[in-house]
Amino acid sequence: MIPPFAYVRARSIDEAVALLARPESRPAAGATDLIGCLRDEVFTAKAVVSLGGIEAMTGIAETADGGLRIGALTSLTTIVKHALVAGRYPALAQAAASVASPQLRNQGTLGGNLCQRPRCWFFRGGYDCARKAGDTCYAMQGDNRYHCVFGGSTCLIVHPSDTATALTALDAIVSIAGPKGTRSVPIQQFFVLPEKDMTHENVLAPGELVTTISLPAPRAGLVSVYRKARARASWDFALAACAAAITIEQGKVTAARIVLGAAAPIPWRVEGAERMLIGRRLDEPTRARVAAAALNGATPLEHNAYKVAMLRGVVSEALGSIG
Ligand SMILES: Cc1cc2nc3c(=O)[nH]c(=O)nc-3n(C[C@H](O)[C@H](O)[C@H](O)COP(=O)(O)OP(=O)(O)OC[C@H]3O[C@@H](n4cnc5c(N)ncnc54)[C@H](O)[C@@H]3O)c2cc1C
Numbered sequence: 001m002i003p004p005f006a007y008v009r010a011r012s013i014d015e016a017v018a019l020l021a022r023p024e025s026r027p028a029a030g031a032t033d034l035i036g037c038l039r040d041e042v043f044t045a046k047a048v049v050s051l052g053g054i055e056a057m058t059g060i061a062e063t064a065d066g067g068l069r070i071g072a073l074t075s076l077t078t079i080v081k082h083a084l085v086a087g088r089y090p091a092l093a094q095a096a097a098s099v100a101s102p103q104l105r106n107q108g109t110l111g112g113n114l115c116q117r118p119r120c121w122f123f124r125g126g127y128d129c130a131r132k133a134g135d136t137c138y139a140m141q142g143d144n145r146y147h148c149v150f151g152g153s154t155c156l157i158v159h160p161s162d163t164a165t166a167l168t169a170l171d172a173i174v175s176i177a178g179p180k181g182t183r184s185v186p187i188q189q190f191f192v193l194p195e196k197d198m199t200h201e202n203v204l205a206p207g208e209l210v211t212t213i214s215l216p217a218p219r220a221g222l223v224s225v226y227r228k229a230r231a232r233a234s235w236d237f238a239l240a241a242c243a244a245a246i247t248i249e250q251g252k253v254t255a256a257r258i259v260l261g262a263a264a265p266i267p268w269r270v271e272g273a274e275r276m277l278i279g280r281r282l283d284e285p286t287r288a289r290v291a292a293a294a295l296n297g298a299t300p301l302e303h304n305a306y307k308v309a310m311l312r313g314v315v316s317e318a319l320g321s322i323g
Contacts, residue, residue, distance in 0.1 A: 002038045006047040013056055013177050013211055019049045020207045021179055027051055027209055029073055029112035032104050037117050040124050042132070057111070057211055060085065066217030072111025072210040076163070077102070079110060089215055091224035091243045095166035098228045101235045111210040114164050114174070114190075118157040118201065118265075119237055120147065130155045133199055145303040146239070149295075149311070151264035155194035156301065158262045159201065160237055164191065165261035166226045168269060169243035172215050178208030187213075191266035201265070221247045221254070227318040228261070229310050238262035240310035242294075242318040246277065253277040258294060258318075260311055270294040273315070282323030291316040 010016035019025060024046040028034050031050075037043055051057060057073040060082050068084060079085050079096040086093040099105055099113060117123070118131070120139060128134035139147045139156040147156040159165075164187070172187045190202050204210070224245040230236040241261030247254045256277040260268040273294040280286045294315045298308050 002035075003044065005038075005045045007050065008047055009050045009053050011053050013054060013209065016049055016051055016054060016209060017177055017179060017207060019047070020209070022047060025049055025207075029109040030075070030107040031112075032100075032108045033112060033116040036124075041126065042117055042124060051111075051209070063214065063217075068215045070110055070213045070215070072114075072212060073109050076105035076108050076110065076113060079163075080105065088218045089166075089170055089224060091166040091169055091226040091245060092163065092215070094226040095162040095228075095241075095243065098226065098238075099162050104235075110163060110213055113161050114167075114213070115202065115204070115210060116160055119160045120157045123157065130194075130198055131157065139301070143303060144301040145306075146262075147301055147304055148264045149298040149300050149304060149307050150260070150268050151193050151266060152299070152301075153193070153195045155198055155265065157194075157201075157265050159191065159264065159266050160262075161267075162226070162228060162238060162241065162261060165238075165241050165259050165267045166224070166243040167213060167215075168267040169226075169245040169257045169259045170215055170224060171245070171257065172213050174210055175212040175214065176204065176208050177211045178205060180205075182211075184214075187267075188269065194265055219247050219255070221249045223248065223322045225318050225321050227314045227321070229314050240307055240314045242311070242314040243267075244315075244318045244322065246282070246319075246322050248282065248322075251281055253280055253282060258290070258315065260294065260315070263298075263307070263311055270315075272296060282319060284320075284323075287316055287319040287323055290319060 026045040058071040076096045122138035130137045174190045226243045228238045228241040243259045245257045256274040
């Protein structure tokens with residue numbers, strides 16, 4: 001049973017920040033992950049601060065420079081259905097569409113999707129693991145079939161969010177409000193590896209909130225795509241995923257960002273593979289070389305060697321859908 005907690009509705013970002021300054025207060029957006037975490041004792045809460053009534057954190061708007069500003073409380077369904085997202089940033093629309101089930105996409109928000117806690121079955125399963133400030137990562141010796149092949153060190157989670165992978169390829173900016181004011185962080189610096197912080201997946205300090213996610217204006221020739229492999233066609237997290245944002249001018253690649261999902265504790269950018277694309281046509285031999293290079297340095301665990309081939313496959317599929 002979930003221990004009792006106070007439930008408070010914030011009406012503004014300032015009010016939410018003030019309420020979250022109290023000890024053991026947790027923000028709730030759609031609460032689809034929060035309730036599971038409280039139930040599974042991933043963490044506790046003396047107070048849950050609902051963000052649902054904060055108008056300034058909802059909706060999608062075009063910015064003066066042709067980019068998009070998405071409120072952190074915007075539902076995943078709204079993102080999937082938005083014409084500008086689908087038209088200009090299809091990787092994000094496809095990633096959001098691949099999350100869970102229609103009910104969870106109706107209720108779940110973009111900010112909550114980025115800030116959801118990992119799905120490692122030891123972390124969720126009542127083990128006092130390293131990510132909960134214990135002294136062991138149980139996935140090192142235990143069943144690690146769903147764990148990482150890059151970036152693991154002292155904790156072997158994979159980041160669970162589909163939209164995080166797409167937003168990293170799209171070079172998004174995360175805006176944050178907290179007790180010390182506001183700040184903006186490129187999404188690649190928002191997520192942190194266990195070697196930097198073992199118990200947090202991102203740079204949010206206590207009491208800080210994600211308020212908006214901004215996307216830069218798409219350059220001419222930008223094409224983006226998200227591909228996800230999973231055990232079931234719906235209601236399932238990625239076993240392997242790839243988001244690619246490729247700019248093609250006069251038939252040749254002039255810029256590329258390729259990001260692997262379900263591969264590492266953070267969305268995992270493969271810059272060596274990206275560089276191999278620059279100046280080339282996206283033909284089949286190039287795609288095959290780049291997909292192979294994307295997995296250079298992967299270190300599979302005892303039970304997840306299958307992921308290397310699967311990740312190579314989603315990279316190849318993602319590039320193939322562009323080229
Ligand atoms: C059966 C199932 C299948 C799923 N499958 C997938 C999947 O395939 N892909 C995928 O990506 N996800 C999947 N999910 C996760 C789901 O997408 C998340 O539960 C949802 O996106 C979280 O959104 P929310 O608004 O409900 O977040 P909440 O549950 O409200 O919050 C999640 C966490 O983030 C914090 N938080 C929320 N908003 C903010 C904010 N603005 N700033 C700072 N912290 C915040 C909360 O305190 C909480 O710790 C699945 C979940 C379930 C239950």
